[in-house]
Amino acid sequence: MSTLLTHIAISDGKIKRSSLEVLSHLRQQAEANGHDTEAVIIDQNASQYVDQVKEYGPSTIYTIEDPIFENHRNTPLLKALGQVMDEADPHVFAFGSTESTKDILGALAARQDAAVLSDVSEFELTDEGIKARRPVMAAKILSDSVAKGDKILVSVRSGSYDLDESSADSEVVNLDFSIDESDIKATLRDIIGADSDKIDLSEAETIVAAGRGAKDDEGQELINELASVLNAGIGASRALTEAGVMDPSLQIGQTGKVVSPQLYIAVGISGAIQHVAGMANSKVIVAINKDPDAPIFDIADYGIVGDLYKVLPPFIEELKKIKS
Amino acid sequence: MKFYVCIKQVPDVDAPIQIKDGNLIQDTDRMILNAYDASAVEEALVLTEEDDDSEVEVVLVGPDKAQETIRKALAMGADKATHIKTNGDENFDSGTYARILAKFFEDKEYDVISCGKQSQDTDAGLTGGMLAQHLDLPYATNAVGLELEDGNLIVKRQGDSGQEVIALPQPCLVTCSNDMNEPRIPSLKGIMQSKRKPMESVELEDLGLDESALQPKTEVTGYMEKPGREPGQKFEGEPDELAEKVAHLLDEEENVV
């Protein structure tokens, strides 16, 4: 029997849903293969999240609690992850693919001499390790990969698995942690534009995304109004984050975030492959674009060919009526 | 100051791709400098512009054919290059590339090593962090802005919610997003000059790596098409009517509003 360990990421005082998706999947894999499921929470208030993690049935929950984890910093996080790997000796250590995960995954693999597959959309255990499916070539195609060895790290795209609760009376193990500030060579000076009230795009049920077509003030106002009627998160194409019209954290696509909402409304977005790479797994896609040949229509479930300034006002009105 | 930029030649993802028996068939004439690496080169050039003593060197691990990509970086303005030669048909993974680069840097002196945050074809995003670990350097990934400040590299990185501003004491390593800048298009003069710039070739065998270090721990076993989406409906006509129709479809058919 080996240990399958999941990292539970905390962001803005909440567990990242992608971590619980990964834990749900790993527990199913463990049950099918006779392995043990464990989880680790590394945060300044790690113990606060233990009860919620128990709902997903790990046999052991490790906590590492220290004020140093208030904000993401790679040096202390790597030390803590190494410590829990020493303790739990996991065969597979799985992560939700957040920006914080992306920051440490390569370094952790090198430090632990582990095999690693990042940003997979599916994976399962095999006799030798894991096999995984990953989108490649700007998510135009899929590749199958295998990772072999006693120690395997894997990060999983958000929305890849459904949540599956199965409560357990997990054993909780608190690991002592200390780090000398002098061992942390990098200094975190500031965090700009973090807003815990903002809807987390990687978990949003509905996203309204704006592209170059909606660049001016009037376009932005319409986008905000549509998002507010639908209680949606707002996303953007690179054309708008690059132009400084939208916050860079809102970019969806190959460089930006990968999202998988129930409803994605692309307004004035052409549908370049690098954008589609981030949103093609949305359940229902609506595209509003004045160019009938725009590639976004190839993947849209509902396409409206038209000028967004003429389409959005009646669309918003109609949705208001439906919602009331 | 000395800047090393690690660059990679990748297939142009915009080019048509075919999959045959699980293998990827690509147009080998459409190989380009990885977009994220191009941003790393650009930023190194901008940061060292004012300093005559500074040097930007690019390092590429790849086959002979990848020299055209090295020339591109030299034409952009990098001062010199090292080409670590491979056959091009090896099944190296991110870990192998990181170990090769770590061996190369073992006896080098530098202030900053920068890389693209991921490569455009595989999107793995692992090599930079691995290299930093092997070289025991402070590092940051996904940089969207860089500044120099006596002895420190100030990195603005895009985190999960906000942008983290991190001071890295040099020597350090950073991986760059293409959100950082718009890489320059080489000028004709740049292209002419690039032909005279020094490019040192190193045979992989001569780096002195153990055979075991070249063994990948992961392997791609095949490629496949993505399951397509069901064809959708496209509406043209009066904006008011279309808006109303689609709003009701989303409510009644899809139940998503």
Ligand SMILES: Cc1cc2nc3c(=O)[nH]c(=O)nc-3n(C[C@H](O)[C@H](O)[C@H](O)COP(=O)(O)OP(=O)(O)OC[C@H]3O[C@@H](n4cnc5c(N)ncnc54)[C@H](O)[C@@H]3O)c2cc1C
């Ligand atoms: C390595 C790499 C990574 C990248 N990563 C990303 C990424 O993460 N995310 C991303 O989005 N892009 C990314 N890109 C850029 C991508 O290739 C496109 O350039 C970008 O997505 C274009 O944004 P857009 O669709 O808003 O603009 P455009 O392509 O200019 O499209 C604007 C659209 O708006 C329509 N339009 C204009 N006016 C109106 C109107 N009044 N009413 C209705 N429709 C209108 C037009 O018909 C057009 O289709 C990346 C590129 C590279 C090379």
